[in-house]
Amino acid sequence: MNSRRPLITTLTVAFLLTAGSAFAQELRLATVPVACPHPVSVTLSAPPPSPPTPDSHDFSGTLAAAVLNSVWNQTAINKSFGHTFHFPAPDPGKECCLMTKGTLTVTVKCLQGGSKGSSTSANDWVELILNGAAVPGQAQQPFANGCSTGQTTTLTFNAIPASILSTGRVSVYIEDDTAMLSAKLTLEGCCLK
Numbered sequence: 001m002n003s004r005r006p007l008i009t010t011l012t013v014a015f016l017l018t019a020g021s022a023f024a025q026e027l028r029l030a031t032v033p034v035a036c037p038h039p040v041s042v043t044l045s046a047p048p049p050s051p052p053t054p055d056s057h058d059f060s061g062t063l064a065a066a067v068l069n070s071v072w073n074q075t076a077i078n079k080s081f082g083h084t085f086h087f088p089a090p091d092p093g094k095e096c097c098l099m100t101k102g103t104l105t106v107t108v109k110c111l112q113g114g115s116k117g118s119s120t121s122a123n124d125w126v127e128l129i130l131n132g133a134a135v136p137g138q139a140q141q142p143f144a145n146g147c148s149t150g151q152t153t154t155l156t157f158n159a160i161p162a163s164i165l166s167t168g169r170v171s172v173y174i175e176d177d178t179a180m181l182s183a184k185l186t187l188e189g190c191c192l193k
Contacts, residue, residue: 036190036191037190037191037192037193038190038191038192038193039188039189039190039191040097040188040189040190040191041186041187041188041189042087042099042186042187042189043184043185043186043187044085044087044184044185044187045182045183045184045185046072046083046085046182046183046184047072047073047182047183051070051071051072052067052070052071052072052081052082052083052180053083053084053086054067054070054082054083054084054171055084055086055169055171057131057167057169058082058084058129058130058131058132058169058171059082059084059129059132059171059173060132061132063082063129063132063173066080066082066176067080067081067082067173070082070083070180072180072181072182073109073179073180073181074111074179074180075111075179076111077111077112077176077177078176078177079176080173080174080175080176081173081174081178081179081180082129082171082172082173082174083171083172083180083183084169084170084171084172085104085169085170085171085183085185086168086169087099087168087169087170087185087187088168095191095192095193096191096192096193097189097190097191097192098165098166098189098190098191099165099166099187099188099189100162100165100188100189100190101159101160101165101187101188101189102159102160102164102165102170102185102186102187102188103156103157103158103159103160103185103186104128104156104157104160104170104172104183104184104185104186105154105155105156105157105183105184105186106126106154106155106157106172106180106182106183106184107152107153107154107155107180107181107182107183108126108142108152108153108154108155108174108178108179108180108181109150109151109152109178109179109181110142110143110147110148110149110150110151110152110177110178111149111177111178111179112149112177113146113147113148113149113150113151114146114147115146116144116145116146118146120147120177121142121143121147121177121178122143122144122145122146122147123141123175123177124141124142124143124174124175124176124177124178125139125140125141125174125175126139126140126141126142126155126172126173126174126175126178127139127140127172127173127174128157128160128164128170128171128172128173129171129172129173130163130164130167130171134173135161135163135164138157138160138161140155140157142155142178143178152181165187170185
């Protein structure tokens with residue numbers, strides 16, 4: 001009888017484990033993506049006729065002081081740049097709108113030529129800013145390999161995070177030896193009504 005007890009115990013444990021795992025399975029329903037009932041798109045371009053408009057929510061403290069006198073196509077070195085694009089709900093006749101995709105394209109110019117690693121335009125960064133801080137993963141160094149004074153390049157931020165899009169604003173900051181020539185923000189979104 002002693003030889004049957006381990007067999008019965010093993011079978012009982014196996015049954016309980018099988019039954020328990022069957023109950024532990026989660027219910028998964030197949031979902032089919034639903035198309036947006038009212039897709040919208042918005043394109044904002046700068047420079048407008050007015051000067052840059054750094055928003056105080058994103059540019060505060062020392063960052064606000066750094067971009068206080070921002071100008072498009074700056075010609076002097078040691079002058080940082082800040083600008084904020086504001087976008088309202090895409091269409092006043094629509095309701096429940098949400099921007100789902102954003103792309104920012106900027107064209108910048110090297111104001112102080114220099115080799116890679118030098119304290120010239122070569123060490124400047126272009127960053128997206130949210131609430132006074134650089135957004136992780138949203139920074140690019142346009143002249144990392146060095147540049148000649150007057151050289152231009154275009155950078156694209158393809159995947160602006162939803163955390164930024166939900167604020168209704170996108171802020172860009174450029175360090176002090178690089179000029180902002182132009183910027184274009186392209187947004188795509190969805191309205192339910």
